[in-house]
Amino acid sequence: MTLTLELAPELQQALAEEARKQETTPEALAAETLQSLFVKPKMYTEAGLRQSLALLIEQAEALEPQPSAHAARYDTEFGEILREKYRKQGFDL
Secondary structure, eight states, X not given: OOOOOOOOHHHHHHHHHHHXXXXXXXXXXXXHHHHHHHSXXXXXXXXXHHHHHHHHHHHHHHHSOXXXXXXXXXXXXXXXXXXXXXXXXXXXX
């Protein structure tokens, strides 16, 4: 669709200035701005939200710290010390 707009000089100047900052054309910036105002972004649809959630879960799982052999051994030794301490105090763990 082709749309012709009459812009006030100050709006035309502001649009041109912002387009230069973003290294695009005033026409492309105007179209992008209208798109962002009137078209529901894909990420806000149910399918988009599900896809985003799945990606976030995948990334979070990848970031979970993996215990090193040293940490696992330390945890085991510490657990044994605690079990022995509580066993001596009469607790059955």
